[in-house]
Amino acid sequence: MSSDEGRMTIVCWSGEMDKVWPQYILATTGAAYGMHVTMFCTFWGLFPLKRPDVKITGDNWMTKMMGAMTNNRLSHLNFGGVGPKMMRAVADKHKVAPPDELIGTAKELGVKLAPCQMTMDLMGLTREDLVDGIEEPLGAAAAMAEMKRSSINLFI
């Protein structure tokens, strides 16, 4: 079994549960193919890498407002939290792994989770606000370098 079966980059832009799910399903599947998988976590796609106890408070009115708008908002299918709960219940019934479990599996498989520095700046997050076991923050140019050599590039 070859250790390098090509490269895949997923630009994780959405933080909604119904999109985070496929982001990590495809990442773990790519890794299962032996692919070198990088996830460039930008804008709302950075949220799953935030420590659960960290709230986006922001250091100015704009980031403060973004925090108020985005904390705990999991999905367009939200309906006051019922949407994600329903999805979890359905997933549980069908034994589909929930996103947080898939993120753990992705790390286990060596998927590289790369946080976007610009998003961190926008949301007032530091490296300490993010979970362990991820890459150093990077920008669009480093992400682009990875995309240029990937045979599969996805934007979710």
Added chain:
Amino acid sequence: MTAVTKTLDASGLACPMPIVRTRQALDGLATGDVLELISTDRGSWRDVPAWAESTGNPLLESREEDGRFIFLIQKA
């Protein structure tokens, strides 16, 4: 009868976990070893052959038995 080196029971797991666990199981085996995979995920019927072909690990056998999908995969 092919000698099975290891059995992976992925019963109850849904996409993509049967394939993910298969990959992890094969990583722990040596070239030529045979992994028996048991899955109850109906998607496995298409996923496992596709994965085996693409990764170059020969699929020696696949069969359905009482709603379970059983595959013998040899590590390349």
